[in-house]
Amino acid sequence: MAKIFAVHPDNPQIRRIEEIKSALSSGAVMLYPTDTVYAIGCDLNAKSAVERVRQIKQLANDKPLTFLCPSLSNVATYAFVSDTAYRIMKHLIPGPYTFLLPATKLVPRLVQSPKRKTTGIRVPNHPACLALLAALGNPIISTSAHLPPDEADAGTVELNPELKMSRVELFDRLDNLVDVIVDTGEEPTYQVSTILDLTGDEPMITRRGLGWEAVTAWV
16 A cells, blocks of 8 residues: 655645655655656665566566656756757756657666667656655656557547546556655646657657647747
8 A cells, every 4th residue: 555645736835745765765656646647656766666667557678668857957967968958958847748869878777768878858847746756866756647558649638538537537547556645736738748850850759748839839
């Protein structure tokens, strides 16, 4: 059974954040809200926890995992950011965008795409996420808690309506699969992030999600 931490959505309590951070540092897997969907995550550097996240989502090792960073400067630690990518990202973050970038050696192989050596990174616009990132000092894995792999339609913003459930239903469903549940009182939004591929010469939108219209001004 997961331990539930009630966290203020706008002003996260320092004590609660520290307790969650301690759990993550010890290899815990958590369910938590983001500025898009609720996510399953863990410390990027906790190998056993990353493996558990893959098991929960039934993801093969060749499926890359997205992770959260607190800032653009932090992103550059884990990915090679070209001048063009930097200019685009500077205008869009923080926000509901996942950037595909060439990974540096600091990104565990278990997280990145094994063939392309790329990784997906987000800088969320969510107080609890940013507080956890600041406390932990490491990126946090972020994979949707709502849908099985490959079920997000590349052309839509919202998830399959049949997969939608309330916050309480979601907590009940994952209670025995995760160690920590971060409860900010927010109901799931079910709107996915926009995915922007910045690995090539020309940036490409590979999934239209929240805020995709804003991206068109920069690509």
